[in-house]
Amino acid sequence: MRELLRTNDPTVIAFSTALLRAEDIDCFVLDVHMSVLEGSIGLLPRRVMVAEPDLFRARAILRDNDVGEYLSE
Template sequence: MIAIIKTNNPATISFAEAVLKEAGMECFVMDQNMSVIEPGIMIPKRVMVIEEDVEAARRALTLAGLEADLQ
């Protein structure tokens, strides 16, 4: 899997997940529960897609206005 977005903003992550789902792509949010393991440290969450979907995911997220958040 490849990280296409890395952020601490829950709204960005939720929107990216919705955009990718609408485009028919599976995604996974990594590091979602890291604050439980390491309290007090802000560890950014990563939106991951499979390697075959990277270009299509970038295109869909760019069209949705998330270009600035892409890795």
């Protein structure tokens, strides 16, 4: 699995995962339950992970839908 994006914005996570799943790209969101440690203030970013073979296509999909600013390098 490779990191596709990292953000604190839950709407970006939801939109990105919906776009990827619509294109049959499996994705997994990490750090979802970190709010227990941080006190629910949204300080720690969440990461969206995809399989290595899907990374190029997933990045293209997110760029085409104006989510490119959140992509990991």
